[in-house]
Amino acid sequence: MSFQLNSASGVPAYLQLVQQIKQALRMGVLKVGDKLPTVKEVVAEVAINPNTVMKAYWELEHEGLVEGRQGVGTFVSRRPDGPPPGTQARLARSLEKWVLTARQEGLDEESIEALLRSILRSSWIEGVA
Amino acid sequence: MNFMIWRLHGNQAYFAAAALVVLTTILLVTGSVMAHDYAVALASCGATSSCADIGSFLFRGDGAIMDLVDLTLVTPLLFGLFWGAPLLAKEFEDGTHSLAWTQGVTRARWLRTNVMWALLAAAVWGAAMAALVTWWHNPENALGARFGTFDVQGFVPVAYSLFGVALGIAVGSVIRRVLPALATTLALFLAIRVAIGIYLRPHYETPVAKLYSLLNGKAGQPANSWAISNSIVGPGGHNYGDQFSLNELPKGCASIFPGKGGGDGGMSSCLASHGFHQLVTFQPDTRFWAFQGIEAAIFVVLAAALIGFTFWRVLSRDA
Amino acid sequence: MASGSGSTTAITTKGLGKRYGSLWALQDCTISVPRGRVTALVGPNGAGKTTLLRMLVGLSRPSTGELAVLGRAPRQDPEFLSSVGYLAQDVPLYPRLSAEDHLRLGAHLNEGWDADGARSRLAALHVPTDRPVATLSGGQRAQVGLGLALAKRPRLLLLDEPVAALDPLARREFLTTLTEAVADGDLSVMLSSHLLHDLERVCDHVLLLSSSRAQICEDIDDLLASHRMLLGRRRDLTDIERSLTVIKATQTERQTRLLVRCDGPVLDPSWEITEVGLEDIILGYMGQGDVPLGGHLNALEEVR
Helix, strand or coil, rough: CCCCCCCCCCHHHHHHHHHHHHHHHHHHHCCCEEECCHHHHHHEEEEEEEEHHHHHHHHHCCCCEEEEEEECCEEECCCCCCHHHHHHHHHHHHHHHHHHHHHHHHHHHHHHHHHHHHHHHHHHHHHCC | CHHHHHHHHHHHHHEEEEEEEEHHHHHHHHHHHHHHHHHHHHEEEEHHHHHHHHHHHHCCHHHHHHHHHHHHHHHHHHHHHHHHHHHHHHHHHHHHHHHHCCCCCCCCHHHHHHHHHHHHHHHHHHHHHHHHHHHHCCHHHHHCHHHHHHHCCCCHHHHHHHHHHHHHCCCCCCCCCCCHHHHHHHHHHHHHHHHHHHHHHCCCCCCEEEEEEHHHHCCCCCCCCCCEEEEEEEECCCCCCCCCHHCCCCCCHHHCCCCCCCCCCHHHHHHHHCCCCCEEEECCCHHHHHHHHHHHHHHHHHHHHHHHHHHHHHCCCCC | CCCCCCCEEEEEEEEEEEECCCEEEEEEEEEEEEECCEEEECHHHHHCHHHHHHHCCCCCCCCCEEEECCCCCCCCCCCHHHHHHEEEECCCCCCCCCCHEEEEEEEECEEEEEHHHHHHHHHCCCCCCCEEEEHHEEEEEEHHHHHHHHHHHCEEEEEECCCCCCCHHHHHHHHHHHHHHHHHCCCCCCCCCHHHHHHHHHEEEEEEEEECCEEEEEEHHHHHHHEEEEECHHHHHHHHHHCCCCEEEEECCEEEEEEEECCCCCCCCEEEECCHHHHHHHHHHHHHCCCCCCCCCCCCECCC
């Protein structure tokens, strides 16, 4: 498990860690019972504030995804809600295919992103309505 | 704390120790030879009752050694320049004061320890040198005017050394760069030493005044004393200083011009016959140690004042 | 906090000011930094960052106001001095002494000196400890300086531009050493820097000084959560200023872009709302000039 931080995003660093761990759980990189790296290990690897890591772990613990065991470490106790890991992988493959088609049709990365964002937005509004 | 001093200033101490060893060796060897020669000469002149001019046939040391001894005059200044001035100025210049003053030792203790060691070193080295030179000068002192070498023997070199270091430290606390602090220390040290030597020292005690006949010249001035002034006094007690202007001369003597017909052309005898005398003021040799004590006290007090200033400056102001 | 001695704030100041002659280097600074935070001290040159740090460590005295560091006023006693670690700008070290000499020096000057920890950290980074520090690289010297500050086992560590002169690798190594030390125990840190990207990873609290005054002093997460960028067609701002604090407004002929501070969601659908990174928030406040902490002043910047 390794982390990456994007500082320009405006998303608090601890939330970025939370999202990355959740994504790893969804993709099956992390499984129930796995031990998360200790705060010190994360800090030594990516030079970030230890409080940020702790806050991320607390957040995950609060959501019931991980469980801290005194003096032993933090362990994955549950996968996040949502379809099983296979679904994600399957959807990723079909999205890949779609992106390939879009490229062949002459869309550049920017237009693909814009298209995706507008679809996400309109489908969210439909879902709400 | 002491470890820190040693680690930072050990080299200076080694260097000074080496210089002292060299000086000691030279002075011990030449001084022993001189002391021996003096003893031998004294024994032989005693046999023939001709000790009055013992000085004329005595080995008084090589010229270079004499110069070396005279050069010990500047060591207190060197202490000021190389131990005193950089002590604080170097810390400020390198910014290391902000390292030193944020350790678990108060600034007051840091300063106390540093200043104490610098003063102690100056006192020890100064005392060693002064003792050595005073001993070396022993035969010379018995024969000639000690006042001539007042500055390099007795207690004063110790006091000058303390003063030099204290002055350097105080200057460094104000001027926070090494080179300007060195230059300022040099200038102030010289100015103060010279000013006190010229303007104060002759007046530590009222000079002894004696009137001499102009016909005898200065022959009557006590041997080895320190002449302070020499002037002509008229019959009415008026002091003419050491030079007359023409219209001050008594009428009978006005026509005599010195240099004509050899000597002063009879001027001295003419003046003597008109009741003029020579007035000599001097500090007798017996006052030598009293003067040493007074001058040493002055410089020790100055050093103390400078150290006090340094503490005030460093402790009451921002680093 | 694990060791509950002392106060819960690392740094508290009230109306703190420092004047040099007739010039105020820092003015009316009232802040409170909780313990355990790593605080980014940011602001333009001459904003008073060094002045503040020097007052916190007791190297200089305030002209006005009060300050408490770990619950007490900075003072000249060994206990206070050893509880605060300080690394001054440009990492002053005795040039002719080696790192090992410095460590031994520190051992003589401090109680509870952790020389072994410092030695093993320097060894892990292959910093030569037997050579005069003048011969070391900038990054290595910075590590020696940080090692000395950490060997005191301080409860507050103050670092003045520690990474400014370092290359990216040395900077990363320096920050790793720092964050590991924070992970190890009850340590609060305040470090000043211009390198916002570094600060954002390492810090969880930010103190912004600008025009000799404190403009922001709060947790970075709260700051990110409460600030948004609004983008929309050009319009009059009086309405929006009633419900939001506009930090910075940029108006072009057709568009209005606002950096705002808001406590709840922005409901007006005519704005495109985006999250803002720390750098943009800080730059937004820096352009402000004289805004007292938490103040409401709406700077309007017209752009052609």
